[in-house]
Amino acid sequence: MSAPLTRLARKSLLNRGVSVGLTVLSVALSVMLFLGVEKIRTGARDGFHATISGTDLVVGARGGAVNLLLYSVFHLGDPTANIGWDSYERVATAPGVAWTVPVSLGDSHRGYRVVGTTPAYFDRYRYGRRQALRFADGRGFDGIYQAVIGAETARRLGYGLGDEITLSHGIGEVSFAEHTGHPFQITGILAATGTPVDRSVLVSLESLEAIHAGWDSGVARSGAQAATGGSGLQPDSVTAILVGTDSPIRVLSLQRQINTYRGEALSAVMPGVALSQLWRVIGAGETALRAISVLIVFVGLSGILTALSAGLNERRREMAVLRAIGARPQEIFALMTLEAAAIAFAGALAGILAVNLAFLAVSARVMRRYGLDLGQAGPGLTDLGVLAAVTLAAAVLGSWPAWRAQRNALADGLSIRL
Amino acid sequence: MMPGRPAHPAAIDIGALRHAWPGEADILRIDRFHVAAGERVFLAGPSGSGKSTLLGLIAGITPCQQGRVAILGDPVGGMSPARRDAHRAAHIGVIFQLFNLVPYLSALENTLLPLRFSPQRAERVRRTGQTPVTEARRLLDVLGLDETTLGKPATALSIGQQQRVAAARALIGHPGLIIADEPTSALDRESRDGFIDLLNSECARTGAALLFVSHDTALAAGFDRHVDLRDINRMAIAA
Ligand SMILES: Nc1ncnc2c1ncn2[C@@H]1O[C@H](COP(=O)(O)OP(=O)(O)OP(=O)(O)O)[C@@H](O)[C@H]1O
Ligand SMILES: [Mg+2]
Numbered sequence: 001m002s003a004p005l006t007r008l009a010r011k012s013l014l015n016r017g018v019s020v021g022l023t024v025l026s027v028a029l030s031v032m033l034f035l036g037v038e039k040i041r042t043g044a045r046d047g048f049h050a051t052i053s054g055t056d057l058v059v060g061a062r063g064g065a066v067n068l069l070l071y072s073v074f075h076l077g078d079p080t081a082n083i084g085w086d087s088y089e090r091v092a093t094a095p096g097v098a099w100t101v102p103v104s105l106g107d108s109h110r111g112y113r114v115v116g117t118t119p120a121y122f123d124r125y126r127y128g129r130r131q132a133l134r135f136a137d138g139r140g141f142d143g144i145y146q147a148v149i150g151a152e153t154a155r156r157l158g159y160g161l162g163d164e165i166t167l168s169h170g171i172g173e174v175s176f177a178e179h180t181g182h183p184f185q186i187t188g189i190l191a192a193t194g195t196p197v198d199r200s201v202l203v204s205l206e207s208l209e210a211i212h213a214g215w216d217s218g219v220a221r222s223g224a225q226a227a228t229g230g231s232g233l234q235p236d237s238v239t240a241i242l243v244g245t246d247s248p249i250r251v252l253s254l255q256r257q258i259n260t261y262r263g264e265a266l267s268a269v270m271p272g273v274a275l276s277q278l279w280r281v282i283g284a285g286e287t288a289l290r291a292i293s294v295l296i297v298f299v300g301l302s303g304i305l306t307a308l309s310a311g312l313n314e315r316r317r318e319m320a321v322l323r324a325i326g327a328r329p330q331e332i333f334a335l336m337t338l339e340a341a342a343i344a345f346a347g348a349l350a351g352i353l354a355v356n357l358a359f360l361a362v363s364a365r366v367m368r369r370y371g372l373d374l375g376q377a378g379p380g381l382t383d384l385g386v387l388a389a390v391t392l393a394a395a396v397l398g399s400w401p402a403w404r405a406q407r408n409a410l411a412d413g414l415s416i417r418l
Numbered sequence: 419m420m421p422g423r424p425a426h427p428a429a430i431d432i433g434a435l436r437h438a439w440p441g442e443a444d445i446l447r448i449d450r451f452h453v454a455a456g457e458r459v460f461l462a463g464p465s466g467s468g469k470s471t472l473l474g475l476i477a478g479i480t481p482c483q484q485g486r487v488a489i490l491g492d493p494v495g496g497m498s499p500a501r502r503d504a505h506r507a508a509h510i511g512v513i514f515q516l517f518n519l520v521p522y523l524s525a526l527e528n529t530l531l532p533l534r535f536s537p538q539r540a541e542r543v544r545r546t547g548q549t550p551v552t553e554a555r556r557l558l559d560v561l562g563l564d565e566t567t568l569g570k571p572a573t574a575l576s577i578g579q580q581q582r583v584a585a586a587r588a589l590i591g592h593p594g595l596i597i598a599d600e601p602t603s604a605l606d607r608e609s610r611d612g613f614i615d616l617l618n619s620e621c622a623r624t625g626a627a628l629l630f631v632s633h634d635t636a637l638a639a640g641f642d643r644h645v646d647l648r649d650i651n652r653m654a655i656a657a
Contacts (some may be wrong), residue, residue, distance in 0.1 A: 004531070004534035004535060007534075008520070008523075011522045011523060011527075012522050014522070015521070015522030015571075016522075317517045318520055318521060320514075321514070321517070321518060321519070321520055322520065323479055323503075324477065324479065324506075324512035324514070325507065325512070325531055325532050325535050325587075326503055326504065326506050326507020326508070326532065326535040326536055327503070327507075327535060328499070328500055328503045329499070329503075413470075413471070413474040413479050413480040414470050414471075414473050414474035414477060414479050414480065414512070414514075414599065
């Protein structure tokens with residue numbers, strides 16, 4: 001019973017090649033858009049959640065968790081206050097603490113944030129699935145007036161190893177106060193990570209101290225002089241501390257300990273928790289994006305409805321002939337819904353293939369340039385789900401013209417009016 | 419065959435039939451209309467008198483509202499819609515006035531179509547020792563369609579060719595009854611006469627009954643019997 005129908009549906013669709021082809025194309029384009037948005041969306045979300053990993057606590061001055069995360073990890077906005085160096089030492093030596101990396105923010109270079117830290121940063125900062133930072137070129141800093149730059153900083157500003165840059169006080173793109181007396185030499189360029197590290201300039205805490213010492217006194221000390229006096233360059237405060245513990249079970253008690261530390265008002269947050277909180281804020285846009293792309297798929301599908309409904313009258317004879325040969329009204333209905341589903345299936349399949357090919361073509365480049373992991377190339381479960389959902393939705397939509405065709409066929413009897 | 423059923427039940431046996439289209443007065447009131455097995459009947463009647471309506475009832479496309487409609491011994495009038503459709507697929511060949519063919523199928527595929535909708539008809543072809551395709555080719559050849567037209571899409575055929583493909587499609591698989599609703603009205607005189615001769619001789623050869631509708635009584639010559647709808651339909655008399 002259904003064998004003649006699938007055959008009829010196929011021949012009928014092939015016969016209307018151009019118009020059916022255009023409908024298939026519109027479904028394909030809408031599915032491409034949907035899957036493209038979906039893949040970028042999940043890539044962005046996963047990338048966001050993977051901004052920092054392997055760090056158990058981020059410690060800063062007393063304040064909200066999201067705010068602390070924003071300035072310490074995303075380099076957005078300003079810290080409410082700094083942490084005294086003695087507090088840093090207390091945290092670093094607290095029982096259960098395996099390692100600490102201090103982070104000092106406040107300077108910039110042509111709009112890119114300068115991060116003062118220790119060489120341990122390059123070993124301890126992890127992102128994604130606990131991936132370590134990697135040098136695309138050069139090595140870390142081991143003295144003052146040396147800088148390591150992130151992948152995007154290097155690419156956008158066109159810097160290479162050995163180039164000299166000057167830092168400016170404050171974080172504006174156009175700074176009014178330049179530390180012009182102390183050029184920094186670039187010793188290393190990091191590989192892309194898809195995290196804010198890509199947009200930063202990393203220098204040692206001592207280097208920051210050195211330029212600020214010169215700044216404070218109002219007299220620029222010479223680089224050689226500052227370098228030799230290393231012991232005098234200990235900072236008296238930092239912006240935040242990345243903390244790793246001996247064992248995950250110590251994290252909560254350590255967090256409580258830091259939060260209740262009497263010497264200074266501190267906040268310790270677990271990055272994973274704060275990231276989730278932050279994503280809930282950003283996620284609203286994500287939901288809107290998704291809703292729009294779903295709507296676009298429906299626009300694509302409604303093209304099927306239009307195509308089938310438009311052909312309904314000219315196919316009235318054909319349906320009457322099929323009825324005369326012995327086709328049941330349900331078979332007329334099935335033929336029409338089958339055609340709708342077949343158009344949607346072909347369109348969705350084409351869209352899925354195109355998106356996957358496109359991602360295959362660009363994902364390596366996106367990974368290299370932006371560090372954004374677009375997920376596995378090649379059709380996945382989402383693609384199968386979309387294929388099934390689109391086909392089913394088209395069959396449901398197609399049941400409207402199908403029902404009309406069936407009703408016509410029943411009403412016409414043997415005497416079809418032309 | 420069912421026990422107690424006559425060897426050759428009437429092709430059409432109608433009694434006390436009444437039919438009205440929704441919202442309209444009765445168009446048909448037929449006390450008795452009978453076509454014997456293998457009989458070829460010419461049915462005439464003016465336009466709008468209900469000829470097509472009667473054919474729809476006989477084919478089982480239009481549900482029977484009141485009365486008895488038995489086709490080849492089967493009480494089509496009382497069947498469920500699904501069984502009526504299956505009965506039509508297996509036992510009745512239909513030829514329309516125009517546009518008989520499924521436009522996106524070739525002449526050959528159109529001819530084969532009834533075999534795909536009725537296993538019974540396909541089985542009857544197989545019992546003659548033919549394959550569906552050879553049988554379709556044979557019929558198309560008998561009806562005067564040459565080899566080159568068989569693969570052409572239906573829309574590429576002339577009207578005369580289309581009608582002959584429709585006749586081949588109605589005849590394939592040996593249905594017991596062929597109903598033709600003014601199949602020659604769009605043909606010129608020569609092809610019209612040829613068409614009627616071929617249809618008659620093929621029905622005679624296979625033993626199928628033929629109910630041929632036309633308002634052109636000049637065509638009635640080759641048929642066993644000539645019936646005017648006005649003579650059997652009491653509504654027409656009243657009108
Ligand atoms: N499917 C239908 N639905 C509603 N009314 C119908 C239908 N088919 C026919 N009628 C009506 O029934 C009446 C008879 O029509 P029918 O087609 O049976 O006449 P006919 O004898 O075949 O005429 P013609 O020679 O012009 O083909 C007409 O008034 C027509 O409007
Ligand atoms: Mg008619």
